Amino acid sequence: MSEALNPQQLRSLIPLNALSDQQWRELRAHLVPQPLLAGQLLFRRGDQARLTYYLLSGELLLRDADGSETRLEAGSEASCHPVSPSLPRLYEASALRDSSLLAIDSAALASQLTLGSAHQDLLLEYGLDGxxxxxxxxxxxxxxxxxxxxxxxxxxxxxxxxxxxxxxxxxxxxxxxxxxxxxxxxxxxxxxxxxxxxxxxxxxxxxxxxxxxxxxxxxxxxxxxxxxxxxxxxxxxxxxxxxxxxAPVVDEVSLGEAVRLLGGGGQWLDVRLQEEYERAHAPQALNMPLHLLRLKARLLQGGATYLCYCDSGKRSASAVFTLSQLGFRAYALRDGLDALPALQREALISEAGSGYLARSGGRIERSR
Structure with missing residues (x-):
């Protein structure tokens, strides 16, 4: 994401201007800058993609079902609002000149707005005593x-x-x-x-x-x-x-669900002791013992998904809770390694030795 996309510069966008700094950080992984060349189509009428668009620079042409046209220019009052937010889209949108937009996952935005509204009520109710x-x-x-x-x-x-x-x-x-x-x-x-x-x-x-x-x-x-x-x-x-x-914070997944998340870029995180890890661990799993997790979490990648495992599932549940406090998305392998059938456990815990290291920024290296 470009440096231009930061909370201070986007405060004029509605309803994003109602979000707290922490909500902006939560939403950050869902903010995608999208360049659009002159003449390029942004979406057609009837489009149902769950994305919210804001025009940051340039100019768009909006055309409705009757062929009526409206120009939307960056910096105008209208550009502070989402571009044709209703689904299915009521307009076809294309760039009149080179433009840039901000695309946001609509479900993620709705979630943050809902939480923000609810928490404002709590602040008013419980924050009156100093x-x-x-x-x-x-x-x-x-x-x-x-x-x-x-x-x-x-x-x-x-x-x-x-x-x-x-x-x-x-x-x-x-x-x-x-x-x-x-x-x-x-x-x-x-x-x-x-x-x-x-x-x-x-x-x-x-x-x-x-x-x-x-x-x-x-x-x-x-x-x-x-x-x-x-x-x-x-x-x-x-x-x-x-x-x-x-109950709401510690998300648990089956091995099959974990494999699906791995296919989407997830990362195994072994939260057992180093001695347990070196004896046998999942392929390319990082080792961050639970008691060192707060210390080492700075090496993890902010937008990544981490799949935590241990023997019983208890340490991995603690790891997920800790990572949630720190703003990471994490899941625990349900009931741990001990609950897996022998063949599945052997297939998963198939590597031995010192394994892999996390470096700053989420880079992963094979240890030597």
Whole structure:
């Protein structure tokens, strides 16, 4: 996508001007610049392609069923609206001179507009007590973009406020997980190990969710979280988390569905430990152990689809949830490798050794 297509320059387009910055980022993969040479046809009357077009430069000729013609020039008030948005198209559209347009997947746009409207209602209802800035950051997160508004409303009603001073350990590695938290104000760090084995996995800012991995995997905490500043947290109990957030966010697919997604450019992501991966892994699978996923996710490609797997399906569910928070599209192999028939498992986990590495920008290399 060209640099010309950015939220600041497209704010005049209607109804795109109602989207938040986060919604623009969510929609970014669906924005396609389309050049059109003089005399070239954009679409015919009766066209039913689910694409929304905006004229960015140049001029179009619109011709209806009676042969009446209308000129549409970039920069005019009319060009701030979609070109012949009704389906089937009521006009034939062609370029009078060299032009450029923005094409957007109509379903993706409708989804963002619907979520944006619903979240505005929540901001008005719950953001009147001085917490509007935090709530706006939370509602704009990629994680909640995949959660139905009714679930978000229920979640907000069930959150419990917790105030703690800087230096407080909110959760400790190895303890049982009975809840997760959202960071309302302040900052926190995620640490794994102690002494010489101590490793900083992430720093968390306002709106971040943490502690969910123990809930998704039904396992002890795999890291400790300590507050770097006086902070306000919002606590969500395990049962509420599983009901309201896990179900809509963690998409699971069968092996057949995974293969179809691979054919469309998907990428296997093995979230087991390196030792498990090297013993046997899927062809061309990347290895990003769950506990290092936040640290390594910067190497993943923003517009790609990732297919996560592990032995039981629990670690991959946690990986999908984490990737969703970070704005990635990901799926978990349903019930993991252990649920596959022996022949399917052997066919899938067919490579051994150190495998493949992700480089910045999503480039994949065979390790040596």
């Amino acid at each position: 917490d509007g800035e935090w709530l706006e950051a939370l509602l704009a997160s990629p994680l909640l973009a995949r959660v139905p508004p009714a679930n978000v409303r229920s979640m907000l009603e069930r959150l419990r406020r917790v105030e703690l001073p800087a230096g407080s350990r909110v959760m400790a590695e190895g303890e049982e997980g009975d809840c997760c938290y959202f960071l309302q104000s302040g900052r926190a760090e995620v640490i794994r190990g102690a002494g010489s084995e101590r490793q900083l996995l992430a720093e968390l800012d306002v709106g971040a969710c943490f502690g969910e991995e123990a809930l998704l995997g039904d396992c002890p905490r795999n890291a400790s979280v300590t507050l770097l500043e006086d902070s306000v947290l919002q606590r969500l109990d395990r049962a509420d988390f599983l009901e309201l957030l896990k």
